[in-house]
Amino acid sequence: MVMFTPTGSAPSAAEVLHARYASRLPGSLEKLAGPAHGVVHLPPHVAWSGLRAYDLDRPRLRMGMYRTVLAEGRHEDLVNLLNRDLLLAQWPVLRTLVPRHLRQVWEDAFPELTSEDSTAA
Template identity: 45%
Template sequence: MDLPLHLAWSGLHTFDLDDDKLLLGMYRIVLTTGLRDDYIQFLDGNLLTSHWPRLRKMVGRGVRTAWEGAFPRLRPHTGQAAA
């Protein structure tokens, strides 16, 4: 996958999505610097959900809070009922 210059303006811009490390790096870039159209074009909901436990540690609190607020299935399961 090749990211456009407005996302990958410094460093690596081509990502092998079969490599988890590169996939996570690309998703981090898109999540932190992308716009709505970028999310639609470059993110896959199933991949995002399956990798979210690791990705949530790679993005800032604001990004994490926004995504988990918009998509409840991304919220970590603590085993406790919400108050």
């Protein structure tokens, strides 16, 4: 099924991606109540190939899990698997590893991701 914009034309790929990522956002970063330590097993709809278990105490694995969940997770996955404090601490690097549209949606919705306070964490 092709969706159409109010002008009658099909939406651009950028508009589709923006809408996809925006529809999954939590109401606030405080809603991100995922674990801060231990091993997390991602559901198959999030990690449909490759690694599914991530040790949050290993920075590279944690970064990989956050990248995967941000890109593939549903709203419920974001709030249950991501941790607010870890996201804020990792965002300066993580933002360079995620797709541009995803980064833009998150930074537009949550200015605290790009504030001076979050980059000092």
